[in-house]
Amino acid sequence: MVCLAAVVVTSLVVVGAMAVTRSDVPRRPRPAAAQVTDLGRRIPLGPDFDAPWMIIQTHGCGYPNYVGGFRHPDRQTCRMIVLLGNPGPATIHLTERFPELIDDTGGGHDAVLQTAEPLPTLFPGRRVAPLIVKYGMPKERRPVRLEGRLVPGGPVVRVLL
Amino acid sequence: MRIHRALAAGAVLGGMLLPIPAPASASASGGTPACAMELVVADPNAQQYGSAGLGAVYSLEATGDGLPRVRPRLIQARLPTTPAGPIARYDIDGDGCTDFVVGSPQMIASERTDVPDYTYSPGDDGYAQIIWGGGHEVTVLRAPGHPQGHFGWSVSAWSGMVAIGAPHEDSPGAPDSGAVYLFRLSGRRLAGTPRRFTQDSPGVQGNSEPGDMFGWSLSLGRLAGDTRVADLAVGAPYENDDGSGAQTGPGGVPHSGAVTVLSDVTSPAPRGEQFRLSSPGGRYGYAVATGEWRGVAYLAAGAPGAGQVQLFRAPPGGGVRPFRVLKGDASHGFSLGVVGGDLVVGAPYGGVPSGSGLVTTVPLEGGAGKVIRGGGPGDHFGWAVTGTDSGWLLVGAPDRGTTGAAALIPLGGGEMTWLAPGDGYVPPPPGVSPTRRLRPHEAGTALDFGASVG
Numbered sequence: 001m002v003c004l005a006a007v008v009v010t011s012l013v014v015v016g017a018m019a020v021t022r023s024d025v026p027r028r029p030r031p032a033a034a035q036v037t038d039l040g041r042r043i044p045l046g047p048d049f050d051a052p053w054m055i056i057q058t059h060g061c062g063y064p065n066y067v068g069g070f071r072h073p074d075r076q077t078c079r080m081i082v083l084l085g086n087p088g089p090a091t092i093h094l095t096e097r098f099p100e101l102i103d104d105t106g107g108g109h110d111a112v113l114q115t116a117e118p119l120p121t122l123f124p125g126r127r128v129a130p131l132i133v134k135y136g137m138p139k140e141r142r143p144v145r146l147e148g149r150l151v152p153g154g155p156v157v158r159v160l161l
Numbered sequence: 162m163r164i165h166r167a168l169a170a171g172a173v174l175g176g177m178l179l180p181i182p183a184p185a186s187a188s189a190s191g192g193t194p195a196c197a198m199e200l201v202v203a204d205p206n207a208q209q210y211g212s213a214g215l216g217a218v219y220s221l222e223a224t225g226d227g228l229p230r231v232r233p234r235l236i237q238a239r240l241p242t243t244p245a246g247p248i249a250r251y252d253i254d255g256d257g258c259t260d261f262v263v264g265s266p267q268m269i270a271s272e273r274t275d276v277p278d279y280t281y282s283p284g285d286d287g288y289a290q291i292i293w294g295g296g297h298e299v300t301v302l303r304a305p306g307h308p309q310g311h312f313g314w315s316v317s318a319w320s321g322m323v324a325i326g327a328p329h330e331d332s333p334g335a336p337d338s339g340a341v342y343l344f345r346l347s348g349r350r351l352a353g354t355p356r357r358f359t360q361d362s363p364g365v366q367g368n369s370e371p372g373d374m375f376g377w378s379l380s381l382g383r384l385a386g387d388t389r390v391a392d393l394a395v396g397a398p399y400e401n402d403d404g405s406g407a408q409t410g411p412g413g414v415p416h417s418g419a420v421t422v423l424s425d426v427t428s429p430a431p432r433g434e435q436f437r438l439s440s441p442g443g444r445y446g447y448a449v450a451t452g453e454w455r456g457v458a459y460l461a462a463g464a465p466g467a468g469q470v471q472l473f474r475a476p477p478g479g480g481v482r483p484f485r486v487l488k489g490d491a492s493h494g495f496s497l498g499v500v501g502g503d504l505v506v507g508a509p510y511g512g513v514p515s516g517s518g519l520v521t522t523v524p525l526e527g528g529a530g531k532v533i534r535g536g537g538p539g540d541h542f543g544w545a546v547t548g549t550d551s552g553w554l555l556v557g558a559p560d561r562g563t564t565g566a567a568a569l570i571p572l573g574g575g576e577m578t579w580l581a582p583g584d585g586y587v588p589p590p591p592g593v594s595p596t597r598r599l600r601p602h603e604a605g606t607a608l609d610f611g612a613s614v615g
Contacts, residue, residue, distance in 0.1 A: 037563060039563050040560075040562070040563035040564055040565070040606075040607075040608045040609075041539060041560045041563070042541070042559070042560050042609075048466075049465060049466075049491075049492045049495060049509070049510045050444070055206060055608055055609070057206075057208060057213060057606055057608055058208075058601035058602065058604070058606055059601065060600055060601035060602060079601075079602065081208070081213050081601070081602060083206050083213065083214055083608070087245070089337070089372050089374065089399045089416070123285075124329060124337055124372075124374075125245075125266070125267070125285070125311045125314070125328070125329045125337075126267070126285060127214070127243075127267040127283070128283075129206065129213050129214025129267070129283055130213035130214055
């Protein structure tokens, strides 16, 4: 039900945006919609204001899923576009695995980087834009959140999708 | 690594989706330039045309009714705009139009400046762009011969000059010690090669030590020495307070930071004076701002790790002298601005709940400050601050909602007006097609609106 409400709110915002951007007449803008997701928000990977951060830009499911070189009829790929940044002075080595994806039944799914390379090292000042992460799961499943540790010894991040 | 063709993207930007009609050379010569642009807001991590992290910068053009009624529009720069700090706003060429300087420290642009065939990609060299007011003319600036310094991390502008910080530039034996470049301009043309300052330059106090990050923040102003010549304040927030001489290892007070004022920065031998507000992890110099009020110049330097801001006063001919230390919430001094007779201090990690953020305005000449709270949980209200001569503040909250937002606030108190891409007022960044339904990786996506303002 919460999910349905979120979809309805999102749809209304999008429809509203399309209707009004055609007008050039300035009006008082509406306040931002209530927070129902962590998408687009800076997720701190440490305790300080200059800690490395992660932003999940978008997620999309329904992409083809291949198993053993063949497209699997009952599975889908969910694709996350991720940005990472390190404004602080220390080099940050990330964990070996990107956080797992938790679906609507509570099941976990392991991440695969699109480039099939290890997670990048975040040197001081570096921004990674984008990192594309993929997850395979049954077609009927829906992603709910990301959960895991991205910096060894750092906080467990939980990102509502 | 993907290489994008900026020219092609620019053609799409200009031809289809951006309703700004002025030709590129509208204000360069002849006629009265159209100088409507008043404020700018950037989203350094926005996705445009299916490319993540290209960034977007918006102008907020005041309407005839005045602020807070604005007409927000995407600006078409020549190259992607991904600022890490404030955007500089000044009439650099003296034509009566406000010009903007935007850094893109985490991008690389091609070296070919002779043809409009710029290519760019993610990287650590950086560049900056002067977006000239009254038209679409853009000048691209780079750090000659010094790669991977994140050139454009900080920017500042003054009449006939632009200063750019590259805090991750290396000096011999001192990685990430940092550097600052001063570009001179004649009208809109670059005059000669830029002048480079490090902490090893003659007249600059201190030494280039590993990780100092000299140039993290900077501000041109009229602070000391000859009042007809600009001075430059430079922050090095990760400098350790470890005594004189070059130190290569840890020691002293770690990351206490320092601020250097280079007086008469365009003279053959600028004089440098260094200031400290020693506190472990204080990161003094994380933000700096300059301004004038009633004939007196002011410099503010933030130490957000200590929740402090040091205010300096510089009366004509009197030099820069510490005046007050202002204490506040967590991250107080993360962002700074001088707006009329007030100092504006952002504390995006402060507030209740933590991380909602707050902004404090304090009269420069003394008196009680005023706290402005505008953020919800995790909004980081106060990440970036600026203001107008007409008494309005523009405050960024880049983690408000999924897109980020910015608020226009009357300095004397009153209702906030929020702006956010897709709110029905600020256009969202463009996707790969204006007509067909887009999948998430194809859509224009705002992420960090309000992370930088100017």
